[in-house]
Amino acid sequence: MFTGIVTDIGEIEALTPTAQGQLHRLRIGCSYDQTTIADGASIASNGICMTVVGSGTAGGRTWYEVDAGAETLAMTTAQHWGVGTRLNLERALKIGDELGGHIVTGHVDGVATVVAREELPDMARFTLETSRELARFIAPKGSVTLDGTSLTVNTVEDTRFSVLIIPHTLTATILGDWREGGAVNLEVDLMARYAARLSEMK
Missing domain, CATH: 2.40.30.20 (Elongation Factor Tu (Ef-tu); domain 3)
Known part of the structure; x- marks a missing residue:
């Protein structure tokens, strides 16, 4: 975990x-x-x-x-x-560690593609696209894990979504290396997956 x-x-x-x-x-x-x-x-x-x-x-x-x-x-x-x-x-998380991001299993669901990078004052906005199967688990203000980094989803439009990256994250991770056309590992939020499964069972 x-x-x-x-x-x-x-x-x-x-x-x-x-x-x-x-x-x-x-x-x-x-x-x-x-x-x-x-x-x-x-x-x-x-x-x-x-x-x-x-x-x-x-x-x-x-x-x-x-x-x-x-x-x-x-x-x-x-x-x-x-x-x-x-x-x-x-x-791996140890008992007593601070849960600073969100619960991540390390079981990657698939790949997302960077379709745009926009430089903003002191941060960057990335727009990514994934499969329709995985996009249904991604919601605005929800959590998503990209290349192992816990991020908050900014916007969602069909199979595309965006994230805003602050300067610390750009320098403390490899996200600063992301470029258009690049592929990144995607793990959807565990709670979103279970919520979707529960709704399917009704």
Whole structure:
């Protein structure tokens, strides 16, 4: 479980695909204390909950390794990652931690595409588009997770929606790197999903 509050920006240092292309072993460099990263721990990478399978240090920097399976590669932007790709990172929520964003599972629902970026005084507005299946869970003033970042939806029009990004988020996450045509991981709000399911059962 996560909150969508990014705590570090990592970078892929190595990527090793299997012969069948069904699994990628990723080595991610970060600034976390290596002694606090246990094998089996969950770390969200661009919103994808991934399990640590090894960790260490090199050159004064921490690294950890995770595996991206076939489903992750098919459903998320992980299929486009390579050495040098920057990632929003978040450690799993612990009991007693502040819930600063919203409840995020780390189970990405699909991908949204950035269709416009508008520079505003001290912030930026992004307009994104997703599938009709996922758009029905997105509402103005509701929560959405994009590349692992908890955001408030500004406007919604059919399958398009917009978010306003403050300066801190632009610099503390990879959202400042977003450009038109780029793909981002999308997780819809858990409560919206359950509300929609309940209405379908009536």
